Amino acid sequence: MRPQIVVFGDSITQQSFGSGGWGASVADIYSRKVDVVLRGYGGYNTRWALFLLHHLFPLESSTPLAAVTIFFGANDAALLEGTGKKQHVPIEEYKENLRTIVRHIKDRSPNTLVVLITPPPVDQQGRREFARSMYGDKASELPDRTNEVTGTYAEQCVALAKELGLPSINLWSKMQETRDWQKKFLSDGLHLTPEGNGVVFGEVVKIFDEAGFSDLPFDFPQHSDIDGEHPEKSFLQQCPAV
């Protein structure tokens, strides 16, 4: 059975199969080696994600799970005073929820590579512009998220990864290293442009390739290796069960 990579997260994961999306790009480069399974839930925080664990990662499943990316925090970090207050999760709980998610996946399959991804930075001006474009004068004057608060969530995510010995991607820091990150990487101050997707893709693949994913064998012969006169030879060799 072909191994799977599950991409698990909020809207930034759900949208990762849109044009230029990082999830689709991962599926593309590992095609014929690994299946990429999309489990993105727009608007979700880690508290709600816990309800999905046994459904998405049943403990009794035998499908080989090569890797899981856990990419939450953008909604947990919504401010209690803003329009996203329902999504807010206190920072200590965010960290413990992430720990529960990791523990569940490791209980299911201890060798699965678990990658923690922090939320991206927040461009508050971009959020304001987006709110005005949606709601006009009725847009709330209060920010729904601040870059500073989201940064503290990112810090806890990375700290947990260190504590558990897992690879992590500090997207919050990484993106802010680039000039004009606000418009270059974010479409509405929060979600990713194709370039922003490119950053996630690059970081994720770096970790996967270090784990040897690109060296995984193709499922079936490359067409150039097939014997045109006796194709059955090529297939019998690689897939004796035919």
Next chain:
Amino acid sequence: MRPQIVVFGDSITQQSFGSGGWGASVADIYSRKVDVVLRGYGGYNTRWALFLLHHLFPLESSTPLAAVTIFFGANDAALLEGTGKKQHVPIEEYKENLRTIVRHIKDRSPNTLVVLITPPPVDQQGRREFARSMYGDKASELPDRTNEVTGTYAEQCVALAKELGLPSINLWSKMQETRDWQKKFLSDGLHLTPEGNGVVFGEVVKIFDEAGFSDLPFDFPQHSDIDGEHPEKSFLQQCPAV
């Protein structure tokens, strides 16, 4: 268990998760409803595809298979006299191989929606330019494919679909309805540009939506429907097994 759509074909399917790819776009619009499984094999013809059937679609599998797109012919139609002669499959055999693929999938799950897709048209000038860019003066003067021959394969594909009562997409005809299809839809005279991918996406989704795929339920509550104070209520209702 979530239903699957398997996209099965040659390089035009294998590349369908690249940027703007039609396969990724299908995964995107049915996310949280259906999983799209990529089974594209660059360079393959229908003769070689037969060796994969029992591996890709095991008869004893219980995974619900909502749909399969079968998208071969671009390689079968390679000319016996050209550089792709190893890939050539006689037209009668192409049709019978397609019939075998359909029969196998219907044996596995009679209610699976099977969609036959013809090869796209061939831009011979684009193929020549591509060969020169790859091999310079050593590029073969003989065409590897002609639009006319590929058109006869497309015709047989559509005829088989009619015979079996299956939906089909005549990409060969459809694309040629648009002015400048040669450059607009094809990147090297054969493979698809993002716009070409858009044509496949539009046609595939039309068929899927007629079959009711967009009305399929989401796997878990939308975040706007979650009770912030008592999230367990929303989840217990929709997933009683938690």
